[in-house]
Amino acid sequence: MGVFVHICRDSGLQYWDVILGGNLMPYHDVLVIGGGLAGLRAAIAVNEMNASVGVISKVHPLRSHSVAAQGGVNAPLGNHPRGGHDSWKKLAYDTVKGSDFLADQDAVIKMATEAASRIHEIEHWGCPFSRTEEGKIAQRPFGGAGFPRTCYASDTIGHALLNTAYEQTVRFKQAAERRELAIYPEWLVLALVREGDECQGVVAMELKSGKLEVFGSGAVIFATGGSGRIYANTSNALINTGIGMAVPYWAGVPLKDMEFEQFHPTTLLGKNILVTEGARGEGGFLLNSKGERFLANYPDSQKAMEVAPRDIVSRNITREILDGRGFEGGGGYVHLDLRHLGREKIMERLHGIRTICLEFAGVDPITDLIPIQPGHHYTMGGISCNTACETGLHGLYAAGEVACVSVHGANRLGGNSLLETLVFGKIAGENAAKYVQGKGAAGKIGKAHERALKKTEEKIEGLLTRENGEDAASIKKEMTEVMAKKVGVFREERCLAEALACIKELRVRFKDVALRHRGRGWNLSLQMALELEGSLDVADAVAAGALSREESRGSHFRTDFPKRDDEKWLKHTLAFYSEDGARLQYCDVRPGPVRLEERKY
Numbered sequence: 304m305g306v307f308v309h310i311c312r313d314s315g316l317q318y319w320d321v322i323l324g325g326n327l328m329p330y331h332d333v334l335v336i337g338g339g340l341a342g343l344r345a346a347i348a349v350n351e352m353n354a355s356v357g358v359i360s361k362v363h364p365l366r367s368h369s370v371a372a373q374g375g376v377n378a379p380l381g382n383h384p385r386g387g388h389d390s391w392k393k394l395a396y397d398t399v400k401g402s403d404f405l406a407d408q409d410a411v412i413k414m415a416t417e418a419a420s421r422i423h424e425i426e427h428w429g430c431p432f433s434r435t436e437e438g439k440i441a442q443r444p445f446g447g448a449g450f451p452r453t454c455y456a457s458d459t460i461g462h463a464l465l466n467t468a469y470e471q472t473v474r475f476k477q478a479a480e481r482r483e484l485a486i487y488p489e490w491l492v493l494a495l496v497r498e499g500d501e502c503q504g505v506v507a508m509e510l511k512s513g514k515l516e517v518f519g520s521g522a523v524i525f526a527t528g529g530s531g532r533i534y535a536n537t538s539n540a541l542i543n544t545g546i547g548m549a550v551p552y553w554a555g556v557p558l559k560d561m562e563f564e565q566f567h568p569t570t571l572l573g574k575n576i577l578v579t580e581g582a583r584g585e586g587g588f589l590l591n592s593k594g595e596r597f598l599a600n601y602p603d604s605q606k607a608m609e610v611a612p613r614d615i616v617s618r619n620i621t622r623e624i625l626d627g628r629g630f631e632g633g634g635g636y637v638h639l640d641l642r643h644l645g646r647e648k649i650m651e652r653l654h655g656i657r658t659i660c661l662e663f664a665g666v667d668p669i670t671d672l673i674p675i676q677p678g679h680h681y682t683m684g685g686i687s688c689n690t691a692c693e694t695g696l697h698g699l700y701a702a703g704e705v706a707c708v709s710v711h712g713a714n715r716l717g718g719n720s721l722l723e724t725l726v727f728g729k730i731a732g733e734n735a736a737k738y739v740q741g742k743g744a745a746g747k748i749g750k751a752h753e754r755a756l757k758k759t760e761e762k763i764e765g766l767l768t769r770e771n772g773e774d775a776a777s778i779k780k781e782m783t784e785v786m787a788k789k790v791g792v793f794r795e796e797r798c799l800a801e802a803l804a805c806i807k808e809l810r811v812r813f814k815d816v817a818l819r820h821r822g823r824g825w826n827l828s829l830q831m832a833l834e835l836e837g838s839l840d841v842a843d844a845v846a847a848g849a850l851s852r853e854e855s856r857g858s859h860f861r862t863d864f865p866k867r868d869d870e871k872w873l874k875h876t877l878a879f880y881s882e883d884g885a886r887l888q889y890c891d892v893r894p895g896p897v898r899l900e901e902r903k904y
């Protein structure tokens with residue numbers, strides 16, 4: 304193992320760097336894995352509690368997928384005249400109904416009650432929200448509420464929020480009175496250090512050198528984002544491979560509700576780049592090949608029309624395409640019409656969308672129709688944890704898209720994900736910092752660190768020395784295509800069984816993967832192979848959960864079981880890792896004041 308000396312300003316070496324087998328090991332009270340919005344918010348919270356924190360991220364934090372968020376973040380501020388009556392109770396109610404009753408209502412209430420405080424907090428940190436004429440945070444309509452509740456910053460809310468949070472981490476880093484906040488960009492976490500039922504750190508690879516390092520800590524927070532890249536047709540960044548879900552899964556922590564994958568109604572034809580729900584919130588229309596606003600023809604969307612929940616709009620677009628009322632080519636598509644909004648509104652509020660349309664589809668939304676199709680967008684499931692962000696493993700926490708605190712249930716409302724990152728990022732940071740209080744580094748360093756390091760090194764050596772074998776890229780392509788084709792908007796037993804069998808075969812073929820490039824530094828084929836192993840296991844959990852759940856709920860629509868079945872299926876799926884694939888168990892949904900009989904929309 305290489306020596307890693309982590310120099311820090313305001314404390315002695317003995318606290319931060321502890322000795323492992325004669326070498327130095329970087330040590331922080333809390334490690335945060337992921338530099339997106341959830342990870343940075345968690346790191347700030349740890350720091351505010353006067354504990355030391357290290358943020359490990361496989362890209363620079365500002366390149367995390369959070370930066371790509373377009374439309375906005377929900378909070379019941381009531382700043383718009385049409386939303387003046389809004390309250391946390393209404394946000395909670397809409398979220399539970401949107402979730403098709405699978406959300407845990409205590410988690411939803413937690414998020415809804417803290418929403419306004421988190422938004423005002425980040426506003427005070429300097430987040431450049433768009434403003435009303437009176438100077439208040441501007442809000443636009445998104446799916447679920449029926450009136451403007453989503454706080455926005457033109458159509459680049461992720462950029463505004465993530466940069467603001469990052470500025471705070473830099474501020475803390477420089478404040479002498481705080482415990483240290485160190486950022487390790489371009490380090491890929493590959494394994495947990497687990498001793499008994501306790502998490503004691505992680506093993507990570509520095510991408511620049513290929514060097515492996517074991518990091519010790521009193522607690523670890525996973526904030527590693529979604530896993531959209533298990534699908535070929537996703538709006539997610541290339542980095543969202545699912546490895547951050549797989550690492551705790553391999554260590555015995557279950558993944559919850561993985562069959563619930565959100566398909567966004569409007570992604571750009573063929574490219575699947577997102578065209579924000581804000582475009583419809585601002586008044587955009589969806590038109591079929593006859594020029595009709597077809598959502599009026601479906602009972603579940605005729606009231607809310609373009610701002611009905613995403614699962615409903617995605618299904619109704621797909622139905623139009625399947626019934627021949629869409630356009631052919633690229634898997635079929637319909638049109639999004641923004642022309643009637645006018646140049647001024649488009650330039651002010653949807654400027655980024657116009658640029659995307661011009662550059663990637665050659666159309667100008669001011670004068671042209673935009674070709675769109677539903678695409679994979681969001682992972683509702685994730686690392687199973689409670690409302691305190693605790694997993695079943697002591698000292699391991701999860702927050703943000705990688706977590707399943709269970710606020711989104713079977714379908715997430717637009718604008719609720721960024722809110723979740725801020726609310727639960729803070730909660731995870733505070734609870735992790737509390738957990739490590741009074742626990743020094745002593746007693747934390749042991750055989751588990753050496754074991755985890757050795758096992759990961761052997762895995763890498765295996766990949767680097769295998770002479771002949773299959774290319775990882777072909778396995779990845781097959782996985783993403785089968786997920787898109789057979790575990791998509793509409794699902795049925797035969798397709799799901801075929802998808803699951805295919806993923807299982809790919810998991811076997813993966814064992815013979817050989818790399819073209821054998822170097823350690825910046826070896827992208829090594830990185831891709833290491834991450835692909837995680838993607839395959841996550842895809843397996845998704846397909847297994849979807850095949851097993853014989854009902855339709857939220858984003859999971861089974862054509863062979865088209866009804867919601869509360870008697871049998873009002874329960875969460877838990878997937879446990881095994882060599883042969885996901886082992887499924889079920890646990891209860893925590894009900895609350897929003898009652899089941901209040902059917903959605």
Ligand SMILES: Cc1cc2nc3c(=O)[nH]c(=O)nc-3n(C[C@H](O)[C@H](O)[C@H](O)COP(=O)(O)OP(=O)(O)OC[C@H]3O[C@@H](n4cnc5c(N)ncnc54)[C@H](O)[C@@H]3O)c2cc1C
Nearest residue numbers: 337338339340341361369374375492528703704718720721
């Ligand atoms: C195009 C697009 C637009 C969106 N628009 C909106 C919107 O308008 N409103 C809304 O509410 N939601 C929106 N969402 C969803 C929302 O942006 C995300 O769910 C949220 O930002 C996720 O934040 P996060 O911090 O959990 O993860 P991310 O921002 O994805 O960050 C994950 C971090 O984990 C790191 N990481 C992952 N694996 C590892 C590993 N193994 N080792 C080390 N580091 C690792 C990455 O480097 C990254 O820093 C959008 C999503 C997309 C894709």
